[in-house]
Amino acid sequence: MPQVDITNIIKVENALSAYQPALIVNAAAYTNVDKAESETDLAFAVNRDGPGNLAGACAKANLPFIHISTDYVFDGQKKSPYIETDQVSPLSVYGKSKEEGEKMVRLQTKEHIILRTSWLYGVHGNNFVKTMLRLGREKKAIKVVSDQYGSPTSAADLAATVFTIAGLIISAPKIIWGTYHYCGQGITTWHEFAKKIFEIACRYDAMKVEKIQPIKTIDYKTSAKRPLFSALDCSLIEKSFGIKTKPWQESLELVIDRIFAQN
């Protein structure tokens, strides 16, 4: 599949001329949260300058722009799900670079939708679900953080949401541009998420894992700090576009079903 380096403005503009799209969706990002602490320049180039290039090119070509952002723009101090207008205050280089990306998008083009999501997983690529399934086959005991709260989101559900919004942009003359939250319904911890993954996976395959030990963030050393609470309130996207969230457990069952169907 042809790829465009979004940090290169010339390549971005050439791709727009070549493909003549009706709109642009940006899911590209530098996503290694821990490595971003040391690869700061690269994280900012991809997560701030990249969306800035795409949004600027969209403005020039009069194209709408949909950009994916993250719950890690928040610091996790709130005790209820974050709404779109809550103060951002990222704890990590990754979060800061994504916040700067959002700012660039708002600066470059009015016709944008910034879609913040959280704890993304799916059939393809590396993600928490696939890591757990691999570890569950290899190890008898696994330690998983149990004091970070958030909402797992299926990439397929997010993609469907992007398609719905794209369809509305193309067909509806009046779109309320701006920032929206979309994630799976319900709040959990990485530990509870892992337990659910193994509960479902056991129906398909014998798992070696017997013990899923809860551990505290403070005892699990990582380069980057993560918010302890980053659930997103998704009422605005429902009110504005009629998009409803799905219970995270239901979507997880579908994804694990598909992962095992492929093996």
Ligand SMILES: NC(=O)c1ccc[n+]([C@@H]2O[C@H](COP(=O)([O-])OP(=O)(O)OC[C@H]3O[C@@H](n4cnc5c(N)ncnc54)[C@H](OP(=O)(O)O)[C@@H]3O)[C@@H](O)[C@H]2O)c1
């Ligand atoms: N994962 C999560 O839990 C999570 C949570 C909230 C929000 N998000 C956001 O959701 C979006 C998708 O995340 P993901 O986890 O699916 O990420 P991912 O699997 O790491 O995919 C990111 C993609 O961006 C591409 N990319 C990196 N640098 C690029 C560049 N300079 N030009 C063009 N493409 C480039 C990567 O290509 P290569 O593979 O070739 O490097 C990769 O295909 C991102 O905006 C992320 O910030 C993710």
